Amino acid sequence: MKTLTAIWLALLWLAAPVGAQETKLPLPLAMVGLEHDHAMGFIPELNRHPEVQLVGIVETNRDLIARYSARFHFQTNMFFTSLDSLVTRTNVRAVATFTSIFAHREVVEACARHGLDVMVEKPLAVNMQHARAIADAAKKGGILVIVNYETTWYPGNQLAFALVHDGQKIGRITKMVFHDGHQGPQEIGCSTNFLAWLTDPVLNGGGALNDFGCYGADLATWFLDGQRPVSVLAAMQHLKPQLYPKVEDDATIVLTYPHTQVILQPSWAWPSNRKDMEIYGDAGRVLVPGPKQIKLMESKDQVEQDITAPPVASPNADPVSYFGAVVRREIKPAGLSSLEVNLLVVEILEAAHRSANSGQRIDF
Numbered sequence: 001m002k003t004l005t006a007i008w009l010a011l012l013w014l015a016a017p018v019g020a021q022e023t024k025l026p027l028p029l030a031m032v033g034l035e036h037d038h039a040m041g042f043i044p045e046l047n048r049h050p051e052v053q054l055v056g057i058v059e060t061n062r063d064l065i066a067r068y069s070a071r072f073h074f075q076t077n078m079f080f081t082s083l084d085s086l087v088t089r090t091n092v093r094a095v096a097t098f099t100s101i102f103a104h105r106e107v108v109e110a111c112a113r114h115g116l117d118v119m120v121e122k123p124l125a126v127n128m129q130h131a132r133a134i135a136d137a138a139k140k141g142g143i144l145v146i147v148n149y150e151t152t153w154y155p156g157n158q159l160a161f162a163l164v165h166d167g168q169k170i171g172r173i174t175k176m177v178f179h180d181g182h183q184g185p186q187e188i189g190c191s192t193n194f195l196a197w198l199t200d201p202v203l204n205g206g207g208a209l210n211d212f213g214c215y216g217a218d219l220a221t222w223f224l225d226g227q228r229p230v231s232v233l234a235a236m237q238h239l240k241p242q243l244y245p246k247v248e249d250d251a252t253i254v255l256t257y258p259h260t261q262v263i264l265q266p267s268w269a270w271p272s273n274r275k276d277m278e279i280y281g282d283a284g285r286v287l288v289p290g291p292k293q294i295k296l297m298e299s300k301d302q303v304e305q306d307i308t309a310p311p312v313a314s315p316n317a318d319p320v321s322y323f324g325a326v327v328r329r330e331i332k333p334a335g336l337s338s339l340e341v342n343l344l345v346v347e348i349l350e351a352a353h354r355s356a357n358s359g360q361r362i363d364f
Helices: 002-012 039-047 062-072 083-089 104-114 128-141 155-166 192-198 208-223 319-327 339-358
Strands: 027-032 052-058 094-097 117-121 145-148 173-181 231-237 250-256 261-267 274-281 284-290 293-298 304-308
Touching (some): 027 039, 027 083, 039 052, 039 062, 039 319, 052 083, 083 104, 094 104, 094 319, 104 117, 128 145, 128 339, 145 319, 145 339, 155 208, 155 293, 173 208, 208 250, 208 274, 231 339, 250 339
Parallel strands (some): 027 052, 027 094, 094 117, 173 261
Antiparallel strands (some): 173 274, 231 250, 250 261, 284 293, 293 304
């Protein structure tokens, strides 16, 4: 238990920047796009962070402008028709993007021209061509690009990583299994603007495979210290073609590494919402059934411990704190949010599509 206590304390102090308690001027941040429903959750999160100030939103869709204005009491001068006009009239330093995945490339390239750091919603890009263009633009413009995943901020995932890596609780990882998804975007009530691109094979790069396969690919790459898989084998299904005629709504992806097998199971056909993972080693296992829950079993005693993960310290507790610290150069992007990890995530997803469409294993 002393080891677990030490790990918890390390998490509580994880990456806490020097001078974090000093008074700071609010960081001017803009949003580009409102067609991603995650924007509905991001704006209230911004309101809980006085160190960040929303200075403008780039959006031209009148229905979206009306809906968000009514919901969050925005004035008309909050909205801009282009990033160029927003930059001219505000002191913006960073951009959070809530467009289709296809539009990420265009947004990052525009931000790079203005020297603005960018946070995009997962996944990074629809394919490797777009992903490489994003990386090239970021390098040329001298900006930082990070990717936001809900699961990045789960205390259970952070503690699981500490147990596996720092605590060496389960030995060498031999297998990882990820279950991610929900009943389906239509079934859970996603907006029509969101559905229009989420269920489009071009604008989203696919269906459930991209939408939820990215979570497991991101976490697996983090846990395996950035390893590339040796091969990718995938199968896709259309379980509900009447609802999702253009894209797959269920998939299974098997990633093979030199000493590890990873299974991703993204789906829009689960009976309930789930984002859970199982990590097996040659000396035990760690199950993460919920955002704060851990089940640890070490082979030496065969006793399963139920653990509640402690809160994670800022800036690693939420996307606003983390992005703000990145923009201020208090921390360097690393791990789950980093561009390096997410380039590999897109490579895995693209290979999974190729495998499923061809019926062949893709060797890296």
